[in-house]
Amino acid sequence: MQTEKVIDHIVNWLKTYATNANIQGFVVGISGGIDSATTSSLCAKTGLRVLCVEMPIHQPESHVTRAQEHIAQLKKRFANVSDVRVDLTQTFETFKTALPAAETETNPGLELSLANTRARLRMSTLYYFAGLHGYLVAGTGNKVEDFGVGFYTKYGDGGVDLSPIADLMKSEVYALAKELGVPESIQVAKPTDGLWGDDRSDEDQIGATYDELEWAMYQDEKGKTVDDFEGREQKVFSIYKGFNNANKHKMEPIPVCEIPNELK
Structure with a gap:
């Protein structure tokens, strides 16, 4: 960079x-x-x-x-x-x-x-x-x-x-x-969100380091799946996908219920 x-x-x-x-x-x-x-x-x-x-x-x-x-x-x-x-x-x-x-x-x-x-x-x-x-x-x-x-x-x-x-x-x-x-x-300093009143780090909460999460994000962008890995890599990729799927509601636009024209 x-x-x-x-x-x-x-x-x-x-x-x-x-x-x-x-x-x-x-x-x-x-x-x-x-x-x-x-x-x-x-x-x-x-x-x-x-x-x-x-x-x-x-x-x-x-x-x-x-x-x-x-x-x-x-x-x-x-x-x-x-x-x-x-x-x-x-x-x-x-x-x-x-x-x-x-x-x-x-x-x-x-x-x-x-x-x-x-x-x-x-x-x-x-x-x-x-x-x-x-x-x-x-x-x-x-x-x-x-x-x-x-x-x-x-x-x-x-x-x-x-x-x-x-x-x-x-x-x-x-x-x-x-x-x-x-x-x-x-x-x-270890990264932390500072929301708990103690020194727990982001890694403590997520279960993976940011370097590992970056790796997983790149793999996901390549279309890889959890079955493409084993050991620690499989674990990290699984953690990444778990958070990614669970938090889609934060990353995507708020769903809007569109009313069909014939009902208006």
């Missing part, structure tokens, strides 16, 4: 889109992860205003430290970058108390529902600031997450105005991050 040229292409794409939309800047949620750090760095290079929003909800200290380190260095390098911190922990807890009581033992989806609620609270917060300033919400999803395994929250971190890195594999995002000067602490 021609990293420098890819960076220039994305930066010009962002600037052109914003200019055509008569928008003056971008809002980016900063998690302390590689995707949000890369996205905010690309937005900063446009010269347009960039608001970095930190939104902890019971976040591990390591996530908070990395997010703050990135924001501090980005503000030092780019005069067009500002930041705001909104601690949503109490908001999240208040929301939970408004819901009917549910026991985890009888409601296995409770933990996941609450995790996705965190992402949706953050989305609402980003759009609050976007509306306040007339900015666009820049998405932080990469290709394998957005179009491979669908590893994001529908109407949460999937709710954005534009997606600057969604055509890049995770490995390519890392290449851009290095070129963009993203802090080393973020480059070496």
Whole structure:
């Protein structure tokens, strides 16, 4: 990959889109992860205003430290970058108390529902600031997450105005991050969605690394099936296809029930 040229292409794409939309800047949620750090760095290079929003909800200290380190260095390098911190922990807890009581033992989806609620609270917060300033919400999803395994929250971190890195594999995002000067602490940290209040990684949840998922995505695009592999490769391909099939509802347009003309 021609990293420098890819960076220039994305930066010009962002600037052109914003200019055509008569928008003056971008809002980016900063998690302390590689995707949000890369996205905010690309937005900063446009010269347009960039608001970095930190939104902890019971976040591990390591996530908070990395997010703050990135924001501090980005503000030092780019005069067009500002930041705001909104601690949503109490908001999240208040929301939970408004819901009917549910026991985890009888409601296995409770933990996941609450995790996705965190992402949706953050989305609402980003759009609050976007509306306040007339900015666009820049998405932080990469290709394998957005179009491979669908590893994001529908109407949460999937709710954005534009997606600057969604055509890049995770490995390519890392290449851009290095070129963009993203802090080393973020480059070496294990990827995590930060929705659980602990340090569980994406690999812990998915069962495969991003390098493995990229491989599986390429194999799937070639028309391969699970029977074409054995051992670990078969396991990884099966994991990829499982997530891909289960999350089609995120990756495809919302189904619309079309009414026949004769019934109208």
